[in-house]
Amino acid sequence: MSTAFAHPVTVWIVGATLGLLLLAAAVIGLLSATGRASPALQRELWLRLGSWCILLPLMLGPVLLGRVWTIGAVTLLGLACLREYDRATGLFREYLIVGVVVLGILLVNFAALDHWYGFFVALWPLTVGVIAIASLPLDRPSGYVQRTALGIFAFMLFGAGLAHLGYMANDPGYRPIVLLLLTAVALNDVAAFTFGKLIGGRKLLPATSPNKTLSGALGALVTTSVVVALLAGAIFADTPMGHPALLLLFGAIVSIAGQCGDLMLSSIKRDLGIKDMGVLLPGHGGVLDRFNSLLLVAPAAFHFIGYYVGFGLAGPTRLITGGG
Amino acid sequence: MEFRLRPARDLGLAPGERLRSHAREAGLGSLALRSLWRGGVGAYLRLAHRLEVTGQQNLPAEPPFILIANHCSHLDTLALGSILQGEAGRRAHALAAGDVFFRTGATALFAAYAVNALPVWRKRTRAGEIATLRERLVEDRLVYILFPEGTRSRDGAMAPFQPGIGTLVAGLPVPVVPCRLEGCHAAWPAERRLPRPGKVRLAIGRPLDFAGLPNARAGWVEAASACEAAVKALG
Numbered sequence: 086m087s088t089a090f091a092h093p094v095t096v097w098i099v100g101a102t103l104g105l106l107l108l109a110a111a112v113i114g115l116l117s118a119t120g121r122a123s124p125a126l127q128r129e130l131w132l133r134l135g136s137w138c139i140l141l142p143l144m145l146g147p148v149l150l151g152r153v154w155t156i157g158a159v160t161l162l163g164l165a166c167l168r169e170y171d172r173a174t175g176l177f178r179e180y181l182i183v184g185v186v187v188l189g190i191l192l193v194n195f196a197a198l199d200h201w202y203g204f205f206v207a208l209w210p211l212t213v214g215v216i217a218i219a220s221l222p223l224d225r226p227s228g229y230v231q232r233t234a235l236g237i238f239a240f241m242l243f244g245a246g247l248a249h250l251g252y253m254a255n256d257p258g259y260r261p262i263v264l265l266l267l268t269a270v271a272l273n274d275v276a277a278f279t280f281g282k283l284i285g286g287r288k289l290l291p292a293t294s295p296n297k298t299l300s301g302a303l304g305a306l307v308t309t310s311v312v313v314a315l316l317a318g319a320i321f322a323d324t325p326m327g328h329p330a331l332l333l334l335f336g337a338i339v340s341i342a343g344q345c346g347d348l349m350l351s352s353i354k355r356d357l358g359i360k361d362m363g364v365l366l367p368g369h370g371g372v373l374d375r376f377n378s379l380l381l382v383a384p385a386a387f388h389f390i391g392y393y394v395g396f397g398l399a400g401p402t403r404l405i406t407g408g409g
Numbered sequence: 410m411e412f413r414l415r416p417a418r419d420l421g422l423a424p425g426e427r428l429r430s431h432a433r434e435a436g437l438g439s440l441a442l443r444s445l446w447r448g449g450v451g452a453y454l455r456l457a458h459r460l461e462v463t464g465q466q467n468l469p470a471e472p473p474f475i476l477i478a479n480h481c482s483h484l485d486t487l488a489l490g491s492i493l494q495g496e497a498g499r500r501a502h503a504l505a506a507g508d509v510f511f512r513t514g515a516t517a518l519f520a521a522y523a524v525n526a527l528p529v530w531r532k533r534t535r536a537g538e539i540a541t542l543r544e545r546l547v548e549d550r551l552v553y554i555l556f557p558e559g560t561r562s563r564d565g566a567m568a569p570f571q572p573g574i575g576t577l578v579a580g581l582p583v584p585v586v587p588c589r590l591e592g593c594h595a596a597w598p599a600e601r602r603l604p605r606p607g608k609v610r611l612a613i614g615r616p617l618d619f620a621g622l623p624n625a626r627a628g629w630v631e632a633a634s635a636c637e638a639a640v641k642a643l644g
Contacts, residue, residue, distance in 0.1 A: 180499075
């Protein structure tokens with residue numbers, strides 16, 4: 086327990102999250118009691134809050150519990166995202182390709198668990214190579230580019246990309262960083278929604294996502310950059326990343342990568358002609374509808390921090406395979 | 410080259426709804442579970458029932474096709490399913506009585522994931538459901554396993570075939586393979602809870618073609634009686 090909450094930023098983030106949930110429950114309760122919200126809206130709000138009450142412990146819990154839990158949770162998240170994506174795109178009918186992507190996701194998370202960076206980075210080109218050749222023996226060139234491209238895209242997003250989040254847990258001080266990323270992308274979404282509603286104005290990319298506005302995107306960029314810079318300042322104070330300009334740049338990267346992840350999923354859904362990727366989370370849609378922003382943030386944040394500070398450089402490597 | 414992105418037919422259905430849907434399409438997870446089940450069933454049929462199959466050469470080389478047989482035991486579905494290999498095995502759906510196999514969540518889970526069954530709601534099947542089954546048979550290149558008598562025979566004797574089989578195939582270029590099962594009634598009659606060991610024989614007949622029949626009452630009845638005669642002839 087004392088290790089889990091060793092860093093003040095961890096305490097702040099978990100405290101703020103719990104506080105927000107209680108506040109939201111109080112506000113919805115007030116709206117319901119005074120009859121200010123229609124029964125349909127009340128139901129929708131409670132449903133969303135209920136989803137968050139289940140989702141937040143599932144997100145924050147593994148990070149607090151430890152390294153193995155964090156990597157395990159990231160693996161399951163990757164597989165859950167793959168399932169929704171392959172059913173939405175039709176890739177699920179290509180059992181062989183999906184099998185290779187599943188194997189790739191398992192291996193890249195194993196490399197994270199093993200703390201073996203060489204294998205972790207080698208798996209990107211190697212898995213792509215296997216995806217490209219896996220369906221050759223079927224002697225079915227029709228649809229080759231489609232199934233291979235869909236498979237590579239899936240591995241990049243839910244395997245190689247997302248696994249960076251788990252790899253961070255190899256650093257003894259990973260908890261505040263991972264919690265910061267998890268909550269920053271949520272804050273980013275909320276800020277974009279709020280500024281968009283308050284200011285409105287020009288649409289950002291109306292054909293891709295009709296509800297997003299330029300004011301929302303800029304509002305989220307400013308809010309997230311500042312909040313992330315402040316919290317990251319407390320985490321990276323005595324490191325080469327501690328400079329205010331770098332911290333703000335880091336916040337901006339988190340915000341932009343988060344918003345791009347959201348727009349990327351919107352593009353996928355528009356192209357497919359569907360509204361939600363799944364039905365798993367009442368009030369949210371599917372797992373991907375909730376975690377889309379994280380997909381690009383994980384590798385971008387990892388390599389930014391990696392460039393200035395690094396992850397687990399002092400710790401033992403190849404914990405399972407040995408030879409480190 | 411053209412990208413054709415086809416989302417799963419069951420996309421957006423709640424889990425319980427999906428289990429009972431005719432639009433349910435299996436992914437890699439279901440396939441892995443079903444392979445385990447099929448492996449176990451295959452070994453059981455060989456060991457406990459010394460399953461003997463004749464006429465294997467009559468099975469079409471690839472889907473779509475329909476397997477039909479006389480019906481007096483739950484063993485029938487298992488025996489017919491066990492002769493399908495490769496692509497035909499992966500694409501096989503047993504059409505099972507909804508009121509028996511899809512009544513509760515647990516039985517529906519088993520029927521959907523182990524047997525890959527699709528529900529048939531006896532006496533209240535809607536035209537739209539038949540249309541979906543016909544469309545999927547051809548477009549998704551499926552194999553259906555079904556028993557045209559409509560229920561398990563209580564005395565082992567074959568009952569007249571219902572026209573339901575005709576509504577699925579009349580006018581479609583999909584072969585229907587008649588099969589005859591013997592020994593299943595003795596091994597696992599309807600009134601017994603569990604099967605007992607005993608020899609089971611399965612004869613596979615030559616495929617029947619109903620592409621030229623009209624998809625209307627007359628065609629359905631004609632197809633059903635041709636199927637019935639073909640299964641009887643194997644006895």
